Each structure stands twice: as structure tokens, then as C-alpha cells.
Amino acid sequence: MTNGQIADSLDLVADLLEFTGANMFRVRAYRNGARAIRDLPESVTSIVADDPQRLLDIDGVGKSVCEKCVVLVETGELPQLNDLLQQVPRTVLEMLRIPNLGPRKAAALYNELGIQTLEQLQAACEEGRVRQLKGFGEKTEAVILKGIAIAESASRRIYWSTANDYAQAMKQHLEACVAVRKIELAGSYRRGRETIGDLDVLVVADEVNEVMDRFADFAGVADIIVRGETKMSVRLESGLQIDLRVVADESFGAALQYFTGSKDHNVILRGMAKQQGLKINEYGVYRVHDDGAEEYIAGACEKDVYATLQLPVFPPELREARREFEWADDLPDLLTLADVRGDLHMHTTASDGKAALEEMVAAARQRGLRYIAITDHSQRVSMANGLDPPRLLAQWEQIDELNARLGDDFRVLKGIECDILEAGGMDLPDDVLSQADWVLASVHYGQSQSREQITERILGAIENPHVSCIAHPTGRLINRRDAYEVNMEAVLQAARDRGKFLELNASPARLDLHDGHCAAAKELGIPIVVSTDAHSIKRLDDMQYGVLQARRGGLTPADVANTWPLDRLLEQLPNR
């Protein structure tokens, strides 16, 4: 059983408990436990096999959650969860996807009217039965009817890169309003999460109504959800929700800190403030005097807010309540796009790329890179016109000629993205791979193999002396396909033992290694390579998404091999 599956079960327990009106702190404890386990680099299954007591060392996991993990791992199910599902059918939870319908109201609908599905809920609303419940009225009924449509169209979380397009367009749109004096985007967008649920815009303005009118005027606004004195929310036709907050200048920093989150980061920060006799909210930091009076002491900029607690300004990407508070005295100097000197994964028209070799080289130089590796697919990937040995050797000759013309200021490495075959072993013979500067090994076929099989295949590739790096090591496609069942602990260990590199694939849909893996690799001293896997000139710009993910993993330029000067990289290549 994977950590993700265990975390899902615990989250489901939390949802169902909340539904049954359980103590909210108990509910939160299960959610915290689920989160801790989802973030854990080590597999819970192997911890249980080794010594279950070690689970208690995990922050947020106590006696009860520990026992539940053991039962889940050993039996594959959880009696408590089955009991809860007897009380509350799983379908009832679908109601929680309706905006403004939370567990309390949903429980009332289920208990009072016996509603179990969205269809039944729709019928009950249309028949006017919902408005008869205490705490419900006609408007609530209308809100629910509208919400059912939203829940069904189930606008999923969008890629950060997609959110970025909306975010920049909205920023420009609002900047054109003369009343706007300051503007920042906050939320999970600012933290650079892989996916974004909604956008948060923060504004200091002379005239609130002018800004709100302008906000409502944004192209694609389908619906105004709320509009109050300081807060306004809209939904776009695409389903994306955008929240606007208008704050006073002296509160801008406090609001930016607050709305950047994460929620869990803020909970810790507020707890620390409370211990020091301070109170933090979105308006500022206040000293609480003995008589209960509150005195404003900071809030205009984020730096001042953190400084009241003797804390540095954490890069937003680190604000996930993981290790950042431990690192406060010595924050890592995180990777930036400007640090990147090379891109070691890209395709050309020789396989399934859209641009020719020379075009990719010119585009890379234009982007300020000093070196790249050309890594077309190998023969097994026939659909992508993968290269067999003669075609590959011919391409490498072409690269030699190109390098001779380019001189000292740019270098093209002779590379290949060589498939790891279903039965194990590499898709090209060793005497070919040995002539490469840079060999990526990757899985494209047989992704649904068992944990043992797929792990063995990847470990086998790491053992191959000609392999430099494992590309997109988990194979997940965000929102589309789960990671293969690979044992990443074993892969990390083997990469360290054999001195191999691991890739962080910068494509917005991949972004694996993910942040947790990056942090684990960094601890083991495994060099990470952030690569675009570009199949066209434009996609060379995906590097920015990989950099964000690397930052979330706490990586510095020293941890990322493609920031190194070429001669250092060549010296340290594992296949040399």
C-alpha cells in the first residue's frame, strides 16, 4: 500500500467524521496525519515492516493514526472506515463539491431528507423541499442548484502554467486602473504549487469601487460570486475562481503574508505569535496588552511581519509547514532561472520534436544557455520515430560538425533518451551508449507493471555504467495519470550509490521528481538535473516551471547540475 493510498483513507475518515459532527479538532488531526504521510519520503509500508513505533516520530502522527496505518498496511482495509461508510454512504460526499455547501448543511440534507446523490439533491431543490429545513431558505436552494452544475463540470485544479496566463492577464488588467496603487498575486500561485485551484489578487487602492468594477470587467468573467466592502470573488467561464482583496497600505504586507499561506504555515506562525503575546491577522501584527488592548506594531511589508517573530522572509515556495521553520536561521539560497546554464533533455525532428537540431541550438543560445544535450527517443519508441544505432550515430556526427563551427562559447552534448525495455535492459547496445556524452534512461512502456518489476527495471538502468541520469523518474502526468508503482527510496539509494543524476522534468504536466523527492535527493547528495524535455522551441521556456518545483524542494544552484559550468559538469558525469 502506498503512502498516497493510506493518506487517502485517512482523509476519507476525516471527511466522514466531519459529516457525522465529530469534534473538529479530531477531524483536523486526521487531516494532519494524512498530510504528514503523503509528504513522507519513506514508505509507510516499509516502516511498518521494520518497526511501527517509528511512525510515532512523524509530526502529526500519534498513537491512533499509527495504529490505523498498521492495520491498513497489514490488512488492506480499515474497520473504522467501513463503520463510518455504513453510517454515511460515500456518494453523500459528492455534495461537498458544491460551493457553499459544507459538511453541516450536507449532513442536514442527508439526515432530514435522506438525500444521497446530486440527482436527488437537485430534485429536492426543484420541489422546494430544501427550503423547509431549518437554516435553509429560497436563496440557499438557488445557490445549491447553481452549485450542482459547477460540481458536475468539476473544474479540476489547473496547471501552474495555465494559472500564470490568467494571473498575468488579470494583473495587467487591474494595473490599468488608476485607483490601483499596489498589486500582488498571492495564494498557491505565489507559492508555485504544481496545480492551482483559484487565484488570489491583493490590491492597495484609493477607490475600492473603481477597482471592483474594473475587476468585474475582466474578459471571461461569467459570474460575480460575492462583492463586499473589501472582498470580491468572480468565476470565469473556464470555471476558475479569482478572489480580490482590497487592503490598506499599512496592512499590505500582513495581507500578502496571510493570503500567500499556506494555511498550515500560517497556523504555525500565528501559534508562535500567540506565545510571544502577539496577534497576527491580515491587517497586521498586534501586541496584546494585559488589559486586552491591541497595539499595531507591523504590517506594511512582509519583511516587517516576519521580523516581529525574529523570522526571515521565507521564499513563498517554502511556506508549506514542512521544514522551513527549522531552516529559519539559515535559509537555502534557492535556485533561480538565471542560474540555469544548460538544458539536458530535448527532442528534434529526428524523432518526435517539431524543430531541427540547428533550430533548437539557436533557440537555446537565444535564451542565454551555454550548453544543451540533444536527447531524441530510442528505437523502441517507434511511434515517435525513435532512433536506431545508425541514425543515432549519424546525428552525433552532425553534432560533432556543429560543435566545431560553434567554437568555445556553446556546446551541444551528444545524448539520447534511451528506453528502459519492458523486460529490463536498455533499448540500445552498450557499444553505442558508450559513445554518448549524456544518456537519459526512461520508462515509456509497461508502466502498469508491479512495484517489483518496474523498480527492478529502473535499478537495472542505474547499474548500467553508460547511463547518466533517470528521466521523469515517476512517470506521472498531473491530473491525467498516476506515477508508476516505483519504489523511489530504492531508486534514490541506488542513484546515490552509483553516483547517477536524477531529472526533474520541467514540463507542467510532469514536474517529477516532485518537491518531496527533490528534498530527499538533496539530503543524499544526488545531483538533480532540471530539464525541459522540449519537443519544440517554445517549450524550452518550460524551464521556469521546473525551477519553481526545484525551489519548492529547497534546491540551491549547487544541488542542480545544469547550473554548473560545462567543464565541471563534464568532469562529474557519472558515465565517464
Next chain:
DNA sequence: GCCGTTTTCGGCCCGACTGTTTTCAGTCG
């Protein structure tokens, strides 16, 4: 249910907005 430099009990972040209420509960972030 978890946690502890106010420790084994008693807390657990905080405010805006809405709808259904006449002072508050629910939801959201």
C-alpha cells in the same frame, strides 16, 4: 486526535461574507 521551554490536561488561527436570523451559524480561505 495530537501535543508539550506555562506538559499528561486543556488548548487547538482568524476574519469576511452570506443567508436566515433578530444575534448567529455555516462556509470559505
